[in-house]
Amino acid sequence: MNIKTLLQSTAITVGGLAIVSCGGGGGGTGSTVTPPAPPPPDTQAPSLEFNPSSLTVVSTGTGSSTLTATDNVGITTGPNVSCTNGGDYSDGVFTAPETSETLTSECTATASDAAGNEGSATLTVTVNPDTTAPVVSFSVANLTVNSGQTSEVSLTATDDAAVTSLTTTCTNGGSFSDGVFTAPTITTTTNLVCTATATDAAGNSANATLNVTVEPLPDDVKITGKISYELVPLNTSTNGLDYGATVQRGAPGITVQARNAAGGIIDTAVTDGNGDFSVSVLPNTDVRIVARAEMLQEASTGTAGWNVKVIDNTNQNAVYELTGDLLSSGVSDSIRALTAQSGWGGSSYTSTRAAAPFAMLAPTYVAIQKMIADDPDAVFPEMKYNWSINNRAVSGNDSAGDIGTSSYKGNGNVYILGDEDSDTDEYDDHVVVHEWGHYFEDQMSRSDSIGGPHSGGQKLDMRVAMGEGFGNALSGMVTDDPFYRDSYGNGQSQGFSINVDSNDNTGWYDERTTAGVLYDLYDRGTNDDDGMRFGMGPIYAAFTATSYSDHPAFSSIFSYLAELKSQQQDDAAAIETFAAERGINSTENYGAGETNNGGLASNLPIHKVVEVNGDAVEICSVDDNGDYNKLGNRAFLKFTATAASHTLTMTKTSGPAARDPDFVVYKSGVRVQVSQGSGDTSETLTATLSAGDHVIDAYDYPNVGDQDTPGDSCYNFTITR
Numbered sequence: 001m002n003i004k005t006l007l008q009s010t011a012i013t014v015g016g017l018a019i020v021s022c023g024g025g026g027g028g029t030g031s032t033v034t035p036p037a038p039p040p041p042d043t044q045a046p047s048l049e050f051n052p053s054s055l056t057v058v059s060t061g062t063g064s065s066t067l068t069a070t071d072n073v074g075i076t077t078g079p080n081v082s083c084t085n086g087g088d089y090s091d092g093v094f095t096a097p098e099t100s101e102t103l104t105s106e107c108t109a110t111a112s113d114a115a116g117n118e119g120s121a122t123l124t125v126t127v128n129p130d131t132t133a134p135v136v137s138f139s140v141a142n143l144t145v146n147s148g149q150t151s152e153v154s155l156t157a158t159d160d161a162a163v164t165s166l167t168t169t170c171t172n173g174g175s176f177s178d179g180v181f182t183a184p185t186i187t188t189t190t191n192l193v194c195t196a197t198a199t200d201a202a203g204n205s206a207n208a209t210l211n212v213t214v215e216p217l218p219d220d221v222k223i224t225g226k227i228s229y230e231l232v233p234l235n236t237s238t239n240g241l242d243y244g245a246t247v248q249r250g251a252p253g254i255t256v257q258a259r260n261a262a263g264g265i266i267d268t269a270v271t272d273g274n275g276d277f278s279v280s281v282l283p284n285t286d287v288r289i290v291a292r293a294e295m296l297q298e299a300s301t302g303t304a305g306w307n308v309k310v311i312d313n314t315n316q317n318a319v320y321e322l323t324g325d326l327l328s329s330g331v332s333d334s335i336r337a338l339t340a341q342s343g344w345g346g347s348s349y350t351s352t353r354a355a356a357p358f359a360m361l362a363p364t365y366v367a368i369q370k371m372i373a374d375d376p377d378a379v380f381p382e383m384k385y386n387w388s389i390n391n392r393a394v395s396g397n398d399s400a401g402d403i404g405t406s407s408y409k410g411n412g413n414v415y416i417l418g419d420e421d422s423d424t425d426e427y428d429d430h431v432v433v434h435e436w437g438h439y440f441e442d443q444m445s446r447s448d449s450i451g452g453p454h455s456g457g458q459k460l461d462m463r464v465a466m467g468e469g470f471g472n473a474l475s476g477m478v479t480d481d482p483f484y485r486d487s488y489g490n491g492q493s494q495g496f497s498i499n500v501d502s503n504d505n506t507g508w509y510d511e512r513t514t515a516g517v518l519y520d521l522y523d524r525g526t527n528d529d530d531g532m533r534f535g536m537g538p539i540y541a542a543f544t545a546t547s548y549s550d551h552p553a554f555s556s557i558f559s560y561l562a563e564l565k566s567q568q569q570d571d572a573a574a575i576e577t578f579a580a581e582r583g584i585n586s587t588e589n590y591g592a593g594e595t596n597n598g599g600l601a602s603n604l605p606i607h608k609v610v611e612v613n614g615d616a617v618e619i620c621s622v623d624d625n626g627d628y629n630k631l632g633n634r635a636f637l638k639f640t641a642t643a644a645s646h647t648l649t650m651t652k653t654s655g656p657a658a659r660d661p662d663f664v665v666y667k668s669g670v671r672v673q674v675s676q677g678s679g680d681t682s683e684t685l686t687a688t689l690s691a692g693d694h695v696i697d698a699y700d701y702p703n704v705g706d707q708d709t710p711g712d713s714c715y716n717f718t719i720t721r
Helices: 003-008 355-372 429-444 462-479 511-522 536-544 557-567 569-581
Strands: 011-014 017-020 047-051 054-058 062-064 066-070 075-083 088-090 093-095 103-113 118-128 135-138 142-146 150-152 155-158 163-170 175-177 180-182 190-200 205-215 221-231 247-250 255-259 265-270 276-281 286-292 294-297 306-312 321-323 338-340 383-387 413-416 483-488 494-499 607-609 617-621 634-641 644-654 661-667 670-675 682-689 692-700 713-720
Touching (some): 054 062, 066 075, 066 103, 066 118, 075 088, 135 205, 142 150, 155 190, 163 175, 221 286, 221 355, 255 276, 255 294, 265 294, 306 355, 338 355, 355 383, 355 429, 413 429, 429 536, 462 483, 511 536, 511 569, 536 557, 557 569, 607 617, 617 634, 661 682, 661 713, 670 682, 692 713
Parallel strands (some): 047 118, 054 118, 142 205, 221 338, 306 383
Antiparallel strands (some): 011 017, 062 093, 075 103, 088 093, 103 118, 150 180, 163 190, 175 180, 190 205, 221 247, 255 265, 255 286, 286 321, 294 306, 483 494, 634 692, 644 682, 661 670, 661 692
C-alpha cells in the first residue's frame, strides 16, 4: 500500500471526534469509526444471607450460622454484623448473653459495593435461660491402687453452654489432679470416694464419683547378686598383661541402682567387699540393675566419707555404667549378676572395655579401707579418674585424650592412659594407686612437689623425690606387693618393675630411697630385717597431721620423718637409726645436720638460714644433674619475718653471662610472694610479710625454664627490713 492509499483509509479519533482522512481526486468515499457506548450504572445491591437464618441457644451458649455475601461487581465494605440484647456474632458463631429469661437477639449483617449499594441480612436468635446441668464423668467408676501409688483416670465435663468450674475432692487422704489419682499411704485396706463437680455460668452443676480401694503395698521382693569385673593380671616375668590368666573379681564398694523402664531409680545399694548387693523392689515390676563406676559414702559421725568416680574425659565426663536387662521382678526374691568384660578378643580388644573402670576402683577401695581402719571419721574429698580408650601419651587437649601420661592434675582429677598397643594403665594397680597417692597428698596431706620428669636413680629436687617415692611406696602398701609394675607396648605385653623394698640407701634426693624408707616403715612382713613395721595407721596419721601439713619447711622425707618421730616417740631413736642406714642423716624438719650432699657441696645445708639484716648467704643453682626438678637446680633458704616490709635481694657472684636469678617465698606450703624479673645479675623484691618462719625457693631461670642455656652460677642472698 502506498502513502496515498494509507491516508485514504485511516481514521484518527481525537477526544471522541472521528477525523477521517479523505482522498482527493479519486472519487472514492471516506469511512467513519463510532466510539463504544458507556456501561450502564451499577444499581444492584450486594446479596447477604445467614444460613440458618434463625437459631435457638441457651444463656451464654453458642450457635453456628454461616454468613455469605456476594455482589455482581464486588463488595468493598463489610460484611459487618451487630446484634441486639448483648448477643455477639463472629466467624460464623453466635454467642448468647447471660440471661435468666427468654429473649430475642437480632443480628444484622450489612455490606456495600463501590457504587454505594448496600445489602443486608438478619439472623434471629432466641436465647433461653440455661437450666441444663453439665455432664461430668470419670473414665472408670471403680479403681484399685496400692498405698502411695498413682493411677491415671480420665475426667471429662461438657455443657450445652460452657463449663466454668471443675473441681475434685477425695475422702480419706486421696487426691486427684490432672487426670492422676494419688493414693494415701496406708497400712490397711481403705475405701475412699473422689467426687468431681462441674458447674456452668448459670450455676447448674453435676457430680461424678470415682470409688477407690487402696490396698497396702505388697511385700517387696529382693534382687540380690554380684557385680564382677574381669581382672587381667600382670605377668611377673614380662611385667606385661597376661590375658590368658584373666579372672573374675567382685567389684567392692560400687553403687548399684534398680531402675524402672523410664530410668527412674527405685532403690540404691552399695556392693560389699566381695561385690555382692541387695535391692528391694515391688513385685511384678520391670527392673533394670545398673552398676555405676563410682564409690560413694556420705560422711557422718563415726563414719568415713568418700566420693570416687571413673568418668570418660573424652565424652562429656560421663560416669561409666554397666547396665543389665529390663526384667520383671516377679513375685519372689531373685538373683541377678552383672560382669564387666575386659573386651579382649584374643589378640586385640574387640568389644567394649567395660571392666577397666571397675578395675581402677578396686585398689582405690582397698586404699580407703586401710586408711579408715584407724581413722573412721576420715573424709576423702571428691576424686575422679579420667579414663578413656582415647587417652594417649601425647600432651594437648585432655578432653580429646591427649593427656601426656597417667598423672594427677590437681583438683581431685587423676588421668589414666588407655591407648591400646601403646600404654594402658587401667590394670596396673601400682600405677593407679601411685596417682591416687598424689591426690591424697594434695587433698588430705601436703605436697610441695613441682612435678616434672623423674625416674629411679636420678638426683631429684627433694620435694619431687618425696612425692614420687611416696606414690611408689603407697602402691606397695595398698597392694601388699612391693613390686611396682607398669605394662605397655604392643598387646600390652611388655613392662617394667621397681622393687620398692630394695633397701636403697642413695639418699634423700632419690625416689628409690624415699620409697624404700616409707614402705619399710609400713611393712609388717616377717622376712624384713629393718625392724620398722608400723603399718598403715601411723603412716597415715603422720601424713594427715596438721603439724606436718602446716609446717613452714618444704615437704620432704626430712619433715615427714620429723613428724613421725613426734608421734612415735618411743621409737624415735630407732627411726633415726633406720633413716641413717638408708643414707638419710637427718630427721629434722629442715634437714638440719644432713651430711649427704649428693656430690655437690652447695646442696648443704638443705635449708640455708638467712638472718634478717644479717650477712649475705651464698647459694648456687647448677645443672649437673639435669634441669627443672633435679638436685642443685634450686636452693632453699629459711628466715623469720616480722609483720613488716622486707627487701629480699639475690645478686650474682659467679657464673656465665645472661643469667636470670628468680625466687619464690612460701609460708607453710602457701606461695606468698614471687619475684621473677628479667635481670641477669640480680633480683630484688620488697614486700610486706606476715610474722613467722618462711622458706624460699631460689634458682637461676635457665636451669628450670625452657631456655637452652643451663649452667652453674652462684649468688649472694640478703634480707633487710
